[in-house]
Amino acid sequence: MPFICENVECRAVLARGQVRSVQENEGWCFYCPDCKARNELKNVGAPGGAVELIQPERSDLPHKVVATAQPLEDGKYAAQLRVQKALGMKGTYAVEERWEQLGVFPDAHAAVAHAKSIAADLLHPKA
Numbered sequence: 001m002p003f004i005c006e007n008v009e010c011r012a013v014l015a016r017g018q019v020r021s022v023q024e025n026e027g028w029c030f031y032c033p034d035c036k037a038r039n040e041l042k043n044v045g046a047p048g049g050a051v052e053l054i055q056p057e058r059s060d061l062p063h064k065v066v067a068t069a070q071p072l073e074d075g076k077y078a079a080q081l082r083v084q085k086a087l088g089m090k091g092t093y094a095v096e097e098r099w100e101q102l103g104v105f106p107d108a109h110a111a112v113a114h115a116k117s118i119a120a121d122l123l124h125p126k127a
């Protein structure tokens with residue numbers, strides 16, 4: 001099993017030979033050679049035996065969500081959203097979905113907040 005960088009902007013798939021695992025005070029980890037993000041590792045080797053490192057499973061999948069405010073000619077802002085849902089398999093994403101204009105708002109903050117709330121509903125639909 002290769003390691004996968006947990007930085008959602010990176011998600012590099014790394015063969016074990018490509019990464020150098022290091023033991024720090026907080027435990028084992030490796031630093032992504034591409035983006036330098038710290039990635040946690042877990043030692044599942046027998047106590048006193050050889051070190052066997054795995055990447056801990058994350059229950060929450062790191063979806064890519066980009067909420068932006070597009071300035072309009074009349075001084076208002078359109079809420080825009082791009083979402084790529086992380087699939088169950090590590091490092092795999094669904095096709096990106098885009099919304100160019102979710103609504104028009106008087107300021108950029110409101111537009112981004114609106115786009116984010118749409119994303120939250122989309123990724124965590126209420127039962």
Ligand SMILES: [Zn+2]
Pocket residue numbers: 005006007010011012032033034035036037
């Ligand atoms: Zn990385």
